[in-house]
Amino acid sequence: MTWFYDPRRTYEDNYAHGPFGAFAAAPVDAPPRPARASFLGHPVVSPFGIPAGPLVNAAFCEAAFRNGFDVNVYKTVRTSAHPSHAYPNVLAVHVEGRLAPGRAAPVLADGALDDATSISNSFGVPSRDPDAWQPDMAAAVAAAGDGQLLVGSFQGTHPAPGAPDRESAYIADHVAAAALVVETGVPVLEMNLSCPNEGTGALLCFDGPLVARISAAVKERVGDVPLVLKLAYFGDDAALAGLVDATAGIVDGYAAVNTLPARLVDAAGRPALPGAGRDVAGVCGDGIRWAGLDMVGRLARLRETAARDFAIVGVGGVLTSAHAAAYRAAGADAVMSATGAMIDPGLGAAVRG
Numbered sequence: 001m002t003w004f005y006d007p008r009r010t011y012e013d014n015y016a017h018g019p020f021g022a023f024a025a026a027p028v029d030a031p032p033r034p035a036r037a038s039f040l041g042h043p044v045v046s047p048f049g050i051p052a053g054p055l056v057n058a059a060f061c062e063a064a065f066r067n068g069f070d071v072n073v074y075k076t077v078r079t080s081a082h083p084s085h086a087y088p089n090v091l092a093v094h095v096e097g098r099l100a101p102g103r104a105a106p107v108l109a110d111g112a113l114d115d116a117t118s119i120s121n122s123f124g125v126p127s128r129d130p131d132a133w134q135p136d137m138a139a140a141v142a143a144a145g146d147g148q149l150l151v152g153s154f155q156g157t158h159p160a161p162g163a164p165d166r167e168s169a170y171i172a173d174h175v176a177a178a179a180l181v182v183e184t185g186v187p188v189l190e191m192n193l194s195c196p197n198e199g200t201g202a203l204l205c206f207d208g209p210l211v212a213r214i215s216a217a218v219k220e221r222v223g224d225v226p227l228v229l230k231l232a233y234f235g236d237d238a239a240l241a242g243l244v245d246a247t248a249g250i251v252d253g254y255a256a257v258n259t260l261p262a263r264l265v266d267a268a269g270r271p272a273l274p275g276a277g278r279d280v281a282g283v284c285g286d287g288i289r290w291a292g293l294d295m296v297g298r299l300a301r302l303r304e305t306a307a308r309d310f311a312i313v314g315v316g317g318v319l320t321s322a323h324a325a326a327y328r329a330a331g332a333d334a335v336m337s338a339t340g341a342m343i344d345p346g347l348g349a350a351v352r353g
């Protein structure tokens with residue numbers, strides 16, 4: 001089966017020629033569906049779709065909407081152009097059961113994608129220049145039908161080492177990115193705080209006070225547009241509670257979970273991906289479903305105990321509609337699948353039922 005984002009092609013080839021396979025085929029003449037749910041104030045046919053990543057531009061987003069995925073995220077953008085890591089970016093990953101959190105465990109990765117249910121991704125968050133992605137994101141917003149929603153994902157870029165007042169510049173870059181995304185007309189924003197392929201430094205989501213400062217600055221700029229924070233897996237309950245305490249009064253929701261970092265090796269134990277700084281990469285799919293469900297359950301408890309009303313987006317290892325239902329039962333208001341949707345482009349229609 002050809003995946004709509006085809007890992008056997010480069011990122012640029014996918015961007016220029018995708019989507020591929022059945023996902024890209026001519027539309028089935030399906031009758032319009034009534035909205036049966038709402039997400040962050042917007043009516044949706046089904047609160048299910050594809051998270052930031054595989055939908056690299058408007059052509060992919062348009063196909064996702066057409067295939068019955070109703071809440072979709074345009075891949076994370078930045079305030080300036082940023083190249084993708086070298087090919088390959090997505091490898092099949094062999095995980096026995098659950099992928100352990102942490103970077104220590106080596107994971108066997110190879111190119112045999114046909115039967116894969118867990119994969120790596122190592123892109124380094126590539127972005128076009130805003131002059132290119134803004135009109136394209138606006139086209140993706142316009143591709144949403146009735147009861148469908150496009151979410152715009154963005155992240156800040158660290159200023160160069162030695163630049164003056166690096167923290168202020170880092171905050172300002174988030175604000176600038178959010179403002180550029182809002183100009184495209186997106187109804188919901190998602191701020192990526194959790195990319196494990198962005199160098200070896202600590203992830204932004206683990207610095208609650210800084211996330212609160214950034215979120216407040218972004219919200220001040222974007223006004224009423226809902227803001228969701230995309231989180232990594234938190235091993236520590238107190239750290240997650242601290243982040244929620246610091247930000248729940250500012251933002252409108254949390255999406256969990258991003259990929260889990262793992263040390264990818266080939267059959268000989270050597271790093272599976274070429275180039276410096278890529279020995280650890282994000283793993284997603286079947287092996288991380290436990291982590292997404294765990295995060296959603298903990299966020300739902302934090303919401304309930306403090307009588308808060310933020311939204312929760314459940315992500316990670318959703319390969320079937322039963323997995324999506326498990327996320328809803330754990331407390332997710334919306335559910336998304338990246339790996340599962342790539343494997344089965346009929347997943348959106350199956351979840352709609």
Ligand SMILES: Cc1cc2nc3c(=O)[nH]c(=O)nc-3n(C[C@H](O)[C@H](O)[C@H](O)COP(=O)(O)O)c2cc1C
Nearest residue numbers: 051052053076192257258284285316317337338339
């Ligand atoms: C090809 C690919 C690219 C991704 N790129 C991004 C990204 O740009 N921003 C982001 O927040 N998450 C990104 N992700 C992570 C997904 O949004 C999601 O959190 C993760 O894949 C877990 O979901 P899954 O198990 O359904 O794949 C990417 C995932 C994949 C598979």
